[in-house]
Amino acid sequence: MSAPAIEPVRTPAPSAATGKAAASRRATPARFDTALGWSDRPGVSWALRILLCAIALGVFAAPFLTILSGAFTAHASGSSLSFLPHDSTLQNFEVAGERGIWDYFTNSLVIAGGALLLQLAVSVLAAYALARHRFRGQALILTLFMLTMMLPEEVIAIPLSLVLGHVPVVGLDLKGTAWGVILPLGAWGFSVMLLTEFMKDIPTEIEEAARLDGVGEFRMLWQVVLPLCKPALGVAGVLGFVMIWDQYLLPLIASKDPTDYTVTVALSILRTDPEVGSGVVLAGAVIALIPSLIVYLLLQRSLVTGIAAGATKG
Known part of the structure; x- marks a missing residue:
């Protein structure tokens, strides 16, 4: 008595809809998240976070820019410092x-x-x-x-x-x-x-x-x-x-x-x-x-x- 033949398991071919869904998932960019919960969707919270980052950057960068500007400004004065040097010079x-x-x-x-x-x-x-x-x-x-x-x-x-x-x-x-x-x-x-x-x-x-x-x-x-x-x-x-x-x-x-x-x-x-x-x-x-x-x-x-x-x- 011969053993019954075992047919190989055939995996069904992916349908067109399945292929489109997979391609769509691959094309969708990953969401940009940060510790602040930043989202890539513009809105009120997005604008508020942009404003807070700009304020923080201004607080920390303003003294540094002022030092650089005054160092390259001729006749710099503590009452007339700015973010950009005027009358630039290396004399200082x-x-x-x-x-x-x-x-x-x-x-x-x-x-x-x-x-x-x-x-x-x-x-x-x-x-x-x-x-x-x-x-x-x-x-x-x-x-x-x-x-x-x-x-x-x-x-x-x-x-x-x-x-x-x-x-x-x-x-x-x-x-x-x-x-x-x-x-x-x-x-x-x-x-x-x-x-x-x-x-x-x-x-x-x-x-x-x-x-x-x-x-x-x-x-x-x-x-x-x-x-x-x-x-x-x-x-x-x-x-x-x-x-x-x-x-x-x-x-x-x-x-x-x-x-x-x-x-x-x-x-x-x-x-x-x-x-x-x-x-x-x-x-x-x-x-x-x-x-x-x-x-x-x-x-x-x-x-x-x-x-x-x-x-x-x-």
Whole structure:
């Protein structure tokens, strides 16, 4: 007795109506949604959101445009600033250069670069110890880091000036040197706390698997933990650079001579100089803005990713 023949299952051909519907779905553009609930359909809410975005852009962009306009305007005055320069000139930058703005700018670059590298190194090592190891007194150390974030600079200005003039144990005088500004900025509680919380979320299974392969502590930190912390490093790098670059009181108390000043201190000197006008001060402000903008543009992706990762944590 022969087995019955099995006929293959035939899939019905798509009808014309089905094909048109599929083509229509493919041709329909996806709806444009944002965190504000933005819709691509014009209406009252759409116009209101456009207005709110224009107001926000004006609030944040107007000061920047005013600074740029005044920096390139001859005989700029604080009472006649506008968004567009008139009588455009580079004389303001030339006068600022004659007042030594580029020397102060170089001082700021050296201090910001050295302090940021030291700050990131200290923050990474401290965060790795606090996040991936357990030891006695850990809670106390975290509390001390948090307390350093709550102390204003004015409170520690005089004690810090005394310490920089005569460093305990070694007896060095760091005033008038770049190290007098770099070393106090080498540890920042915010970076330590940020990296600590980020490293705590790294799965322990990854670390255990690496240890089975014979990975040591420094190799574990360099090859396993740090690549997973790139977003947090971007946030710490951008915010740390801005914090260091904007320092005013520390470079002032750590200097012995006006040639030791940074660009932020130089701007205050230009503002009180009766021989220069507002345009020279604004030209110096534009020069001081350039490094912060470059750092942000280079690390903006890591900054946004790190902030988004912190917002969605838990």
